[in-house]
Amino acid sequence: MHHPGPWRSTVSALFANLVGIGLARFAYSPLIPALVVEGWFEASAAAYLGAANLAGYLAGALSARALGRRLGPALALKVMMGLIAASFLVCAQPAPFAWFFIWRFASGLAGGVIMVLAATLVLPHVPESRRGLAGGLIFMGVGLGAVASATLLPLLLAQGMSFTWIALGLLCLGFTLAAWSGWPEDAVLPASTPAAPLKDSRLRALMVIYALNAFGLVPHMVFLVDFVARGLNQGIGRGAFIWFLFGLGATVGPVILGRLGDHFGFGRVLRGALATQVLVVGLASTTSQIGWLGLSALIMGSFTPGVVPVVLGRVRELLPGDFGAQRTAWSRTTAAFALGQAAGAYGLSWVFATEKAYPPLFALGAVALALALALELVVRRRNVSAPV
Structure with a gap:
């Protein structure tokens, strides 16, 4: 059994939320005007791609438990973080609306799974009196992602749209690897x-x-x-x-x-x-x-x-x-x-x-x-x- 310390696990869950919501959702909002200006999509289509992420998120929240049972929560979280990194990398070239819709939906689904599984996997391993603090740190990842996207995107977009997608994908990949060995084994019996x-x-x-x-x-x-x-x-x-x-x-x-x-x-x-x-x-x-x-x-x-x-x-x-x-x-x-x-x-x-x-x-x-x-x-x- 693999038992990283509770704070190491908390950091992994923080990174998961940073990728799953902070970057997968919040880094997209500032991209919308650029997608329109660069001529990749019409304004209405770009907005619908934002909505695809929300629809995926609902699907992810509903399917998270089944996925966690099938793969084990730790593996499910690794796969979902990897999926988000991939969703940025495969959108680095202009492509039809349907291609982007599928990948924006997939990144939303992965975010929904992460939101359900990350905290519930980690918190049972944290001492009772600190669980509110640990939960706060985990969801702080969302805010860090929003701040990072607000700060980084103007710099990335100056290098071009394709460069921006690839940079975001590599950033997600980096956090995925940083979180990789910090997940505890799941102690919850599915019965x-x-x-x-x-x-x-x-x-x-x-x-x-x-x-x-x-x-x-x-x-x-x-x-x-x-x-x-x-x-x-x-x-x-x-x-x-x-x-x-x-x-x-x-x-x-x-x-x-x-x-x-x-x-x-x-x-x-x-x-x-x-x-x-x-x-x-x-x-x-x-x-x-x-x-x-x-x-x-x-x-x-x-x-x-x-x-x-x-x-x-x-x-x-x-x-x-x-x-x-x-x-x-x-x-x-x-x-x-x-x-x-x-x-x-x-x-x-x-x-x-x-x-x-x-x-x-x-x-x-x-x-x-x-x-x-x-x-x-x-x-x-x-x-x-x-x-x-």
Whole structure:
């Protein structure tokens, strides 16, 4: 049996999220304008390729457990990281839309598998009192990937589009190899009853809360930079700075929120996180002050991956000790998040195409978050005797 130390495993899982979400998803957003300008794709086709990654992510979240059982989680994670590296390398030349769609879908699928398996493989090997911190470090990879893509892409794109795809592929390959020997053997017996996790009404509610939270993150994740750059005529440079603030928040958010969960309990931190997001997204719908919008980018950036270790911690609180059931519940919860995110991305894009205005998008995001908070408070009142 191969037993790397818990922190070595945590670093491997951090690298996996950096590749799976940080680069596979977030490095694509800044590529969209370049793909259009260089004439590889029309604007609408480039946007659909972004959506292909989200659709793949949902498929990955749903198939992760089966894949983990078939290959073993450690091998599945190695294969998925390798698949993402390949997805960048094979897109280095202009090719038909279908070719790019398949590979963007594949990279999203790999990201969904990584999101479900990496943390649930590593966290059982981390001491109980440090699991929130370790979970935070793992999901910090998402923020690091967003910051890296915001920083590196202008430099890479100056060398040309093909060079950029190859460089990103090699970067992913490097992280794949760095993570390779850090995965622990899986200690979870797959014999856990798959139906068990959904009997608890609090877990079912948590899936809905997480989906609504995902919807509420979309305005900042997808539209804020465009709002600042074009909507407020502040230009691409100011928009890029806003994205940098978002990435900075995404790097520190998971670690801070994971640590708070270790101290105060994840249910309490989840309620605080939802209340804060309602206020921040609500404020963004009513202001065009660049300072406030920059602050909201930093705060919502911190919650975008930061809410992940909080909800994972909540799943572990509701299913203490049963790692198999935790993985089942986490897979379904991640799928709910993917659905909420996809609904937000498509739904709000449609609203934007109709309304041609940004404030309604943030208002709808705030409503989704307020519903999530209301549901969490109702469920908590029903189960007052159970763990807070």
